[in-house]
Amino acid sequence: MTEAVLTADRILEAAEQVLRRFGPAKTTVVDVARALNVSHGSIYRHFPSKAALRDAVAQRWLHRVSAPLQAIAAQQAPAPARLKKWFDALIAIKRRKVLDDPELFATYHRIAEQAGDVVDAHVHELVTQLTQIIEDGVREGSFVVADPRASAAAVFQATLRFHHPVHAGEWLKPGIDEDFATLWQLLMSGLMKRP
Structure with a gap:
């Protein structure tokens, strides 16, 4: 995925998949970024913190x-x-x-x-x-x-x-x-x- 088409919904979909795989204790923003093939900085453009991503x-x-x-x-x-x-x-x-x-x-x-x-x-x-x-x-x-x-x-x-x-x-x-x-x-x- 290119960072140009990265949306909050796509990030949330990936986060759900990663959470399913690793659980909330072990899931990191880097894991979500890796699942989307983007940098973790790209995730932070949509969600300022891991807590914000978790809340979303x-x-x-x-x-x-x-x-x-x-x-x-x-x-x-x-x-x-x-x-x-x-x-x-x-x-x-x-x-x-x-x-x-x-x-x-x-x-x-x-x-x-x-x-x-x-x-x-x-x-x-x-x-x-x-x-x-x-x-x-x-x-x-x-x-x-x-x-x-x-x-x-x-x-x-x-x-x-x-x-x-x-x-x-x-x-x-x-x-x-x-x-x-x-x-x-x-x-x-x-x-x-x-x-």
Whole structure:
């Protein structure tokens, strides 16, 4: 590859491949440059540091989670159904990542642990999507909550066991889906308008 056609996306693609091969502890900017057949200085023109490259990789990975969820949040459907669909999708995305490539999932989890600001922005984005759904539910009369943002954060936090990577070891245990169904009924009871 010539340095003239080097883009941030190409660098991120190469970084993902190198991370898959060597893991986050052993991956260097030089390794990424070598994979692209460019100088490491070329990488630094796009990403000023290894940490910036790591954060961009984490952001790209987390965007693959948040983008399909944003599409659900923006749908024109009753809020309770959309909220359930959103969480079902989040849980399915996370489980699929663990099952399809557990080593890569572990690698990205380690990267995300080091990219605190990126993860905080990701969680903020997810809670904002949930807030949008809950606000819609309040407008349509399905939900009765005083503070949609606080309610969205509470629902997100209450469900962490089912989608946060630290709990990935529990996701395939028998009864996990039943546990989520029980929690979901409780959460909906707290959000729903009572007759």
